[in-house]
Amino acid sequence: MDSALIPEGVKRCSFGKFIFWIIVVGAVLLWGVFAMLLCWFKGLNQTNMNDAYGFAVWIWADLAVIALGGGAFFTGLLRYIFGKDELKNIINYAVLIGFICYSSALLILAIDIGQPLRGWFIFWHANVHSMLTEVAFCLSCYFAVLTIEYIPLILENRQVDKVPFFHNLSHNMHGIMAIFAATGAFLSFFHQGSLGGVAGVLFGRPFAYREGVFIWPWTFFLFTWSAAACGPCFTILITWITEKITRKKLVKKNVIMLLAKIAGWMLATYTIAKIIDTWYWAAVTVPSKGFTLMDFYSNNPLYGIWILVLEIVICGVVPSIILITKTGRESSFLLISAVFLGALGACVNRWVMVLQVMAVPVMTFESWPMYFPSWQEIATTILPVAYGIILIMISYRYLPIFPQERQIEQIG
C-alpha cells in the first residue's frame, strides 16, 4: 500500500502490521497526552511535587534524556569535525535519537512550567545571572540545529527526493552540515554543562555544591563529559534494540566497534574524573561545611549509599573496562551490557543530582522527605517514550536512516 514511499532495495513489514503497532504505541501516547492536558488545564496540583521537591521526576527525565541525546552532538563532532568517516553510517540514527530526546525534553519542560504560553518569557525577559537561562537558550538553539540535521533525511524520502527543489535543498544542507554540527557541539557543551552547573552552584546544599574554575563548578564539566560518554552508549543500545526488533543487521560491526571504543575511553576518563571529584568532595568540601559523607545517605529506599556504588562502580568502572578492552567489545553480550550500564549511569547521576539534592536534610530539624510521582507525572514521562518509538517506526520505514542496510541485506 505504501511501498512507493519505502526506500529502494530494503524490506519492511506489511502496512497492516505497521499500523497495528502504531495504534498500540499511540494508545500509550494518548494516555500521556490526556495527563498532559490535565496538567495544563487543572494546574500543577496534578503532580506530587511539594515544597521539598520543586524539581521532581520531570526534571530528572529532562536531564536524563538530554544526557542520552548527547550521542547526536558527540557523534556529529567526531564525524564532521574530527573526520571519523565510518560514523557516517550511524550519524543519521544518532541525529534521530537526539532529535527525539531534545524534543522530549522541551515537551516535558512545556508541561513543567505550568504556563506554556509564557514559555517565551525566558528569551525576552531573560535573567542573565541564571545558568538555567543559558540552558534554555542553548537547548532551544540546539534543537533547531537537530531539526536542521533531521530535515535532509526527510527530504531523502523516495518520493520527496523526486522534487528537484527538495533534492537540491537536501544536497546543499549536507554540504554545510559541518557548520551546523560545530554550532551544535558548541551549544551542547554549554547547555549540558550548565545543567550540571545549576546543581554545583547551590552553596546552601552541600550535597551538590562543588568548587570549580571561574564561574563554573566542576559539575559543569562532569555533565558535559558524561553526556559525551553515555550518549553514544545510548545510540549503540537503541541501534541494537532496533536490530533485534527488525530481525536484521542495520549497521556494520566496525562502525559499532569504533563508536563503542570512543565511548569507552570517554566513559573511563569521566569515571576517573568523577571518582576524584567525589573523593575531594567527601574529604574536603563536605567537612568544611560541617557534615560527614554518611550524612548524605540514608537507609530509606531511594537514597542509600548503594546509589553511589551503583553510579560509580557498576555503571562507571565496569562498563568502562568492558568498552576499552577489545575482548569486551567483541563479545555481543558484554558490549550491550556495557552500553546499557553506561546509559543507566547517566540516568542515575541525574537522579542523584536532581532528587537527592532536594531530599538531603540541610537543617537539624529536617528529615528525609520521600517522593513518589503521581500517575499524571508518570504518564507524561512515558509520553515522550511512546512519541520516540512512533517517530523511530515512521523514520525507519520511510527514510534512509541506515545507509549500509541495503548492502548488508544483499550480502546476507
Next chain:
Amino acid sequence: MLPFSFEWIWDLSHMVFMGGLWYALTIIGLGMTYCIIKAAVDTCKGKGGHCGH
C-alpha cells in the same frame, strides 16, 4: 531581548548571554537562508533532475 528593550542593561552578562544567543541564531538563520536560496537557484538552472548523493 534586544538592546532597545526597556530592561536591557549594557553590562557583561547581557552582552555575553544575549550576544551568544543572537550569534547562534544568526549562524543557523544564515546557514538555512543560504541553503534555501542556493536550492532555488540550482532548481532554476535545472539541476537536481535525479540521482543519489
